[in-house]
Amino acid sequence: MKSILESLQGGLVVSCQAPTDSPLHHPAAIAAMAEAALNQGAVGVRIDTPDHIQAVRARCGGHPQAPRGKHPIIGLWKQVMPPSEVYITPQFHQAAAVAQAGSDIIAIDATQRPRPGGETLGQLIQQIHERLGQVVMADVDTLDNALIAIDAGADCVGTTLFGYTQETQAEKPPGFDLLKAMVQRCAVPVICEGGIASPEQARQALELGAYAVVVGTAITGIDSLVQRYVGAMTAGKLFP
Template sequence: MTFDTVLDQLRGGLIVSCQAPADSPLHDPVVIGAMAAAAVNQGAIAVRIDSPAHIAAVRDRVSVPIIGLWKQVIPDSEVYITPQLHHAQAVAEAGADVIAIDATKRPRPGGETLADLVQHIHDQLQKPVMADIDTLASAQAAVAAGVDILGTTLYGYTADTQQCEPPGFELLSNLIDQCSVPCICEGGIASPTAAQQALKLGASAVVVGTAITGIDILAQRYQAAIAHL
């Protein structure tokens, strides 16, 4: 797919994040692939998938765009979503159409700049980049670095936003008003009504994860609520 084709396909619909905790029985390529296929069968325009093994399994099941990432914990770094080029390369080789990266202003591992990473993904991997950001300032820096899509993914999950509760509708509105690339609302979308609100605010698409595919955390919440009655 060309950059423009992929970006056009990521407009106006539902993107389902199909992920599971590492210690869950659901954390299996076959299961993740089935989740993704089920979401696409019900109209999802794309899926968001973590790790090369899971991306490859999903690629075998669906033809819609895959937003791929690889969560990696690196010592002395808070950046964990596809932090370095070799992670992005593995994601691309597994079949992802878009590479999602941490684009916050936190120090990056290995000394590589955000602009360097984006340029390498464009030039070497020939893939568009989704910037997972937390603030308007990080979004503006990401656009300056050449990213193709913004996502509110890390709003509420960094030191600068730890007091904030997703979904980041105010941040989304600011991104739409002040940034020149498509903006995707991701994080904290817990109901169809919230998804509608994001699109009405001008989001190009909306990513829903836990509310659709988060069996572990949803079961845990229900159990915690009734355990002591």
């Protein structure tokens, strides 16, 4: 587990995801994104859903620059299960599917919001460690939740959910103040994720002590990026 985390240190992890209504939300497209990212120096990728993880593992696992474990796959499975607000790998059976598909690290929602099925955070992390033998990345929104996740056994913590929970909805990522506080207080690697929109911000995150930086939309979010460009260019209708 330690060597898997060490392979991320100081590097860029690219989140290769796409909206479910996008043509890019297809295993082959996601795998191509992942290979392109690794070819250009990313130290790992973050992938949603077992099908996409399996495709990335098949395409990149034998890559000469990306043997399994050297450039890890951070796997997760987003599942909306009302009334719970927890949706990033909320239960063990989703974590098991992610592991079977080929992940090296499993990302989970580690906020203190009620989990579907009543499973506690500590129980989920323990099962992932003991039954799957996988590293756990705890996605959190606050320093308190990061510390609770570490006490529950998380191997690393990420600022992923800052700005996306009721407690932090008034905040806008990236959460650099949260990052600094977590770096100072957390005894495990702290990964900066969420809202990184430029290479300069990614560098700033490392300078603030981030162990690694995850970037998604700014690199792979073709759908939202095109929408922004088109929206700006058509605002005011300069042409008939």
